[in-house]
Amino acid sequence: MMPVRLSGVTRSYGDTVALDGVDLDVVEGSTTGLLGPNGAGKSTLIGLVAGLRRADAGTIELFGGDPRVAANRVALGMTPQETGLPDALRVGEVARFVAGHFPDPMPSGELLERFGLSGLERKQTGSLSGGQKRRLAVALAFAGRPRLVLLDEPTTGLDVDGRRALWEGVRAFHADGGTVLLTTHYLEEIESLAQRVVVLANGRVVADGSVDDVRGLVKRSRVTLTAPVLPELDGVIHTERDGVAWELHTADADALVRELVTRNVAFSDLQVRRASLEEAFLTITSAGMSR
Known part of the structure; x- marks a missing residue:
């Protein structure tokens, strides 16, 4: 049974189409x-899977059932973009309160340690830093030992150390067999955590595959080299120069290198790199938004 299955899902807000016939299966x-x-439909999709919104058309299954039925959400954990914590309660009290809603919760000490919050049990949540509040909000999604966790922009506002502490917690959950569906603006986060990337633009899935698969959809490479001067070369999409250092963007790096050699161009320090995930993301979403 797929933890999540969307088939032909459409959702609009007035004249704005947030999701337009989306199909998506999330593997256990x-x-x-x-x-x-922004506006591609990521948070709408998360809200539909969590049973917080109703689709205009199509079907959504959470563990084989309707996500709006509470019994189907027992094995679900979630951290939305915006969360509120009771300022007067202590961190340990909040963790125990949330854990009390589940039949087999994770001990609060273990939960807090997993997300880098050890030693804060007796601190009131109102006195936590913004980053600590965010880490606690994410940690609470794992309190009930869920099978599936939905994370909507989980590391927004965190510094580098806080982000990496949260990543370690997510990795530990995944290593134990857990399923994660997350949205993020941090491409490094996708590369670090995800085995699969789904790119949304204009409410539609415009790419779906591994990080390498998504990079491969963009036929662009970066060729860097050192040369005092370069002639006009075929197939160069974009050129950047800093003194004798050149960066050439091309769809066919092999052909470009062959041309450099056959034309006896004096160069050194040649390197060829594939398109980064960021370049692929920008290219794919720009194409998707223009449709």
């Missing part, structure tokens, strides 16, 4: 990252 034990520009 996987970590799937949703990428897309």
Whole structure:
């Protein structure tokens, strides 16, 4: 049974189409990252899977049932973009309160340690830093030992150390067989955590595959080299120069290198790199938004 299955899902807000006939299966034990520009439909999709919104058309299944039925959400954990914590309660009290809603919760000490919050049990949540509040909000999604966790922009506002502490907690959950569906603007986060990338643009899935698969959809490479001067070369999409250092963007790096050699161009320090995930993301979503 797929933890999540969407088939032909459409959702609009007035004249704005947030999702337009989206099909998506999330495999048990996987970590799937949703990428897309603002307004692409990522948070809408998360809300539909969590049973917080109703689709205009299509079907949504959570563990084989309707996500709006509470019994089907027992094995679900979630951290939305915006969360509120009771300022007067202590961190340990909040963790125990949330854990009390589940039949087999994770001990609060273990939960807090997993997300780098050890030693804060007796601190009131109102006195936590913004980053600590965010880490606690994410940690609470794992309190009930869920099978599936939905994370909507989980590391927004965190510094580098806080982000990496949260990543370690997510990795530990995944290593134990858990399933993760997350949205993020941090491409490094996708590369670090996700085995699968789904790119949304204009409410539609415009790319779906591994990080390498998504990079491969963009036929662009970066060729860097050192040369005092370069002639006009075929197939160069974009050129950047800093003194004798050149960066050439091309769809066919092999052909470009062959041309450099056959034309006896004096160069050194040649390197060829594939398109980065960021370049692929920008290219794919720009194409998707223009449709």
